[in-house]
Amino acid sequence: MKTTLNFTAYLIYLPVVIALTWYVAHTLFRNSKVFMLDIFHGKTDMAFSTNSLFKTGFYLLNLGFGLWIMRIAVEILDSRSMLEILSTKIGGFSIYLGFMLFFNLYLFFRGRRISKQKSKAVETIEKPPVNTEIK
Amino acid sequence: MNVLAYILYLAITYIITFRVGLLFYRNGKVYILHLFQGNEKLSNAVNRLLLVGYYLLNLGYAAVMISTWETVHNIEEVLVSVVSMTGWIMLTLATIHFLNMTVIYLFSIQRKYFNHHKN
Numbered sequence: 001m002k003t004t005l006n007f008t009a010y011l012i013y014l015p016v017v018i019a020l021t022w023y024v025a026h027t028l029f030r031n032s033k034v035f036m037l038d039i040f041h042g043k044t045d046m047a048f049s050t051n052s053l054f055k056t057g058f059y060l061l062n063l064g065f066g067l068w069i070m071r072i073a074v075e076i077l078d079s080r081s082m083l084e085i086l087s088t089k090i091g092g093f094s095i096y097l098g099f100m101l102f103f104n105l106y107l108f109f110r111g112r113r114i115s116k117q118k119s120k121a122v123e124t125i126e127k128p129p130v131n132t133e134i135k
Numbered sequence: 136m137n138v139l140a141y142i143l144y145l146a147i148t149y150i151i152t153f154r155v156g157l158l159f160y161r162n163g164k165v166y167i168l169h170l171f172q173g174n175e176k177l178s179n180a181v182n183r184l185l186l187v188g189y190y191l192l193n194l195g196y197a198a199v200m201i202s203t204w205e206t207v208h209n210i211e212e213v214l215v216s217v218v219s220m221t222g223w224i225m226l227t228l229a230t231i232h233f234l235n236m237t238v239i240y241l242f243s244i245q246r247k248y249f250n251h252h253k254n
Contacts, residue, residue: 007211014218046169049162056158057232064225067218 005076009086016090017066021059024097028104029055035108039115054104062100066093140213141201147221148197152190155228160186166239170246192231197224 029051036047069089076082160182167178200220207213 007214010211010214010218045165049165052158053162053232053236056155056162057229057236060155060225060229060232064222064229067222068226070218070222071215 005079005082006072009072009076009082010070012086013070013089014067017070017093018063020090020094020097021062021066024101025055025058025062028101029058032104032108035112039108039111041115041119058100058104062097065096069093136207136209136213137204140204140207140217143213144201144217144220145197147217148224149194151221151225152193152197152228155232156186156189156193159189159232166243170239170242193224193228196227200224 032054033047033051036051037044040047040050072085072089074085076085163185164178164182167182168175171178171181200223204216204220207216
């Protein structure tokens with residue numbers, strides 16, 4: 001039986017991907033609580049449940065993608081090509097994770113800006129300038 | 136070997152679906168309560184119905200996906216097929232989840248619009 005190194009490659013790839021996703025999600029969503037509290041004007045329950053919903057979605061999306069692309073189509077015969085293929089895969093996945101991280105950050109900043117604009121608009125509606133009311 | 140793959144796949148998928156459903160159930164409560172303006176009875180009922188619908192949809196989909204499985208011969212192929220199928224299920228779960236969040240967001244915008252124009 002011809003031995004290939006595919007199985008070893010999978011056994012290396014899986015823990016790396018899972019650990020990487022866990023680390024990114026953990027860091028991102030520990031720090032996003034501040035944004036969420038800002039967006040929901042300090043409503044703690046709403047902010048924290050939104051945070052954990054986003055976290056679940058992030059895990060599902062990225063772990064799902066990482067697992068889905070695990071299959072290596074070629075037969076790996078020596079350790080050099082295994083290392084090369086693995087580094088391409090893991091590097092690609094971590095670039096993808098980085099883009100996801102920045103996309104999430106963009107969403108948080110955008111939500112914060114919109115919520116600030118809204119609260120400003122509400123303030124001006126509730127307290128109209130005095131002159132206009134006399135007319 | 137296929138049977139081993141199915142058992143592994145079903146176990147992993149069902150655990151993930153169950154956990155994620157529970158998470159959604161707990162965290163979605165606040166939203167639905169907000170949407171129904173604090174009507175606790177109604178929002179609990181709606182939340183539970185949504186959970187059951189979610190379970191039915193997902194477990195059913197996971198079970199149906201087994202029919203498209205290719206024949207596996209050794210442990211390596213078992214690993215590959217189980218992992219990629221689980222990844223696929225997780226991706227669909229994520230898609231459904233983000234669609235749901237968008238729908239809830241749109242609902243909340245509409246409600247604000249109504250309230251604003253009623254007064």
